[in-house]
Amino acid sequence: MRKLKHWGWGYADEQPGLDQLRETAGFLRAHLGFGWEEPEQPAPLPRLRPARLRPPDGLAAICSLDDEVRARHSYGRSYRDVVRGFRGQYESVTDVVARPGDERELEAVLEWAIGAGAIVIPYGGGTSVVGGVEAPLDAGAVVTIDMGRMDRVLEADDVSLSARIQAGASGPRLEEQLAAHGLTLRHYPQSFTFQTLGGAIATRAGGHFATRQTHIDDFVESVRALTPSGWWESRRLPGSGAGISPDRLLLGSEGTLGVISEAWMRVMRRPSHRASATVRFSRWWDGVAAARAVVQSGLTPANCRLIDADEARLTFAGDGSAALLLLAFESDSLEVEELLGQALTFCDAGEVSERRRAGDRGEAAESWRESFTRAPYLRDTFVAVGVISETFESAITWERFPAFHERVIEWTRAAVVSACGDGSVTCRLTHVYPNGCAPYFTVLAPARRGEELEQWEAVKRAASDAVIESGGTITHHHAVGRDHRPWYDRQRPDVFAQALAAAKRAVDPAGSLNPGVLIDAGGGGGGGVSSSS
């Protein structure tokens, strides 16, 4: 079996050697204007604190106490996580990694862990960028439940275009099994290769589609999850108005209510018709207006992503003189050329630079897509060559977007200059709605060796403050985890947090599941005093 890196993205055999890193470092210095000449090598795995609990004999075969396995499961894959892993800093570390192969084993693991007073962290692909799979520092014993062995498509129903899929199936695993039935989920987050279905549902991940069905939420038909109080399973229904949706209470629960075991998902036939175009806008706001007009017309392109000129240059998608709008339509049964044509009628202020049918996607789109899925790999390299590289994202209604964009860029750039001396903050729109958009910001800046975490923390704080004070959400599709909590707590209604905390206490009375992520079960915030605001 291929070995995964314990500290970074993907497989160990994909990590470039020192010569290659030196070459990349030189290239990046020329392209970005910063980065170290001499790359740093990842620290060897340190000896971890001994595990504070041991599984009973009956579970030993599916549990690991191995240092490499524990280290790999102790952090997600944010910039902060990679820097810490790269340097061998493991303050917070899980004690046991359990890998159940079926629901009986899942039940046995959860029962044992809760009985032993351990904290339980449900774990999909470990691709969290918000501290979603990391134990709190003051935690007692920690058991991570890695769902990766439960990775099968159990049923595929091509009459109702639905499939029953186990939670631990990664993107490639579930797509390869669905492909055998001519079906596809088409949920392609940047973490596609490693993220799992259960993780996507627990975190309300954003996927392939830039319009209409932007989050995994829209593809969920029913969910089955194991909670400390028993199984929580909804009916398979195409739609329902029977009270509050039980699925919507699991969607976004981030491992605090239960461990998702499987879900019936809405799938589709593989698209055979495709049409795409790239439109250059010399003015960013013309591109924004075009994206808004397209989505407000009622068209629902699969791709409607706008990249600002600087980001296009930095990612080699463009030359930096224009923002790029990537438009694509796809269908298994309808001609889509005409839809693309209709979308382009809203792009008069731009210039169509590429237009392609079917599989032939156009250079800019191809280059961007390549950089999209390679980005997590590249980040490991950035860490090694002294480039701070991280993203943050939000959503805001259209009429507030100009002020939002101005403030977020301004505050974040100021923090970048102050903390790093140099660097860039660029923006793209990843998803668009009739009533607003989801802007996604990328920061690239020079790192000072050993001070990266403080540098990034200062930038992230400024960016998050700007996002929340401008009326946005602290995350459109990256989840809350531990890292976003201070800002999330300013965003969500206090009374709602009280309701949620009570729901968690009812389902998870010992507070075992992912404590501190999303909510504090003890209280949940606000005073609850009746007052008009």
Add this chain to the structure above:
Amino acid sequence: MRKLKHWGWGYADEQPGLDQLRETAGFLRAHLGFGWEEPEQPAPLPRLRPARLRPPDGLAAICSLDDEVRARHSYGRSYRDVVRGFRGQYESVTDVVARPGDERELEAVLEWAIGAGAIVIPYGGGTSVVGGVEAPLDAGAVVTIDMGRMDRVLEADDVSLSARIQAGASGPRLEEQLAAHGLTLRHYPQSFTFQTLGGAIATRAGGHFATRQTHIDDFVESVRALTPSGWWESRRLPGSGAGISPDRLLLGSEGTLGVISEAWMRVMRRPSHRASATVRFSRWWDGVAAARAVVQSGLTPANCRLIDADEARLTFAGDGSAALLLLAFESDSLEVEELLGQALTFCDAGEVSERRRAGDRGEAAESWRESFTRAPYLRDTFVAVGVISETFESAITWERFPAFHERVIEWTRAAVVSACGDGSVTCRLTHVYPNGCAPYFTVLAPARRGEELEQWEAVKRAASDAVIESGGTITHHHAVGRDHRPWYDRQRPDVFAQALAAAKRAVDPAGSLNPGVLIDAGGGGGGGVSSSS
């Protein structure tokens, strides 16, 4: 001000006189084969039990203890409700009807009512068909909060296509205000004339669109509600993945968590392009296959409703020889003729009987639409002439729909024959999804004077058992209320009900809000023992 009927649908001046009722009775007997020759007249309003509490002086001006007002607010408008009101049977009656004009008054009313130990029933248009606004028989004092005075569109944002609308705005009220901005919500349930935005959100009402955006849920941008623990208000966001959606916990809460005060809604520009067609299918299942193929192709017609041959005949939409599929597309900016053409390519097994552009909608569609919005009025007449007339609805995935349809029709017809001796059970699809459909059943049967409630109860019990045992939902868009509780309790996950009950206790510690609707705050069902099922 026009006087509303206290016992039935709409305005008192619309109730037909005795001569007209006799004429209708004769017509219906000829058409249906049953119904009384001599119509019954509605009973005069009886003297109600005296109110068990009185508002303080400061609230007297916005509270009513009047018998007519109390009677009108004590029941919804199901068949059972209308029969009881028609006969003057008011066992369960509210004590005080409060009509706050702004949020300060709403706060004062709620504080007083809870302080006085009363049960509080949030009330929109009172159009519930599931016992959603009726007090439990064993209740103490009851205060109904009628939101009808809070009926304004407070802001309209045509950049983001959003509007801030007060919860008490009825369909016509909010549409007339939005029309001044060239905007429309396009939420047209059958109860359009009287239902309110707040009621629609609280009950997850189904609306205008047969595909894609079927429930009011999809139009909610943010909600503001007053709970006994304070205000619950979410941010205006076009999309978010920040934890569990706070709005989705209010959507479908059916007045058990708070009183919705206002909401930011996604609105749209008024459609200027329309195209529609009616397709006749001599075989029902060919029509079902066509509807499925249309929606699975990715097309999202505004209307995609299939009416079975019997229902078409009974509603004068057809001659009874064919099922009718009504297809319509609409847009404010795109040509829709071609989309209709694409949809019709999936209808080869049928015969296009009408095809119209723009405002010209086609006879069958027009006739059906007319009968759609007149149905609630007609039901009052049915009660007077001895015809049991009621509907029930569900949703099911496509692959289970044939067995579902067969069992539901069979069990319901058997109950109709057994309880009524004669009658019809017909079906239409009101909403369709790529993974399933929402079938809607209509029962017409001869009533025995004074025994209608028992007759209908027997039919409803058989129908609901069939729906639940065949894997459907007890409601796709009529809500749970009190009437659906026994079946809803078999449908929703037990652990979810525990979570919800705990959330309610946290937000509404005295259990004041609509007790018994949707959940029992005391427990919420299931054992919660960990077991695999």
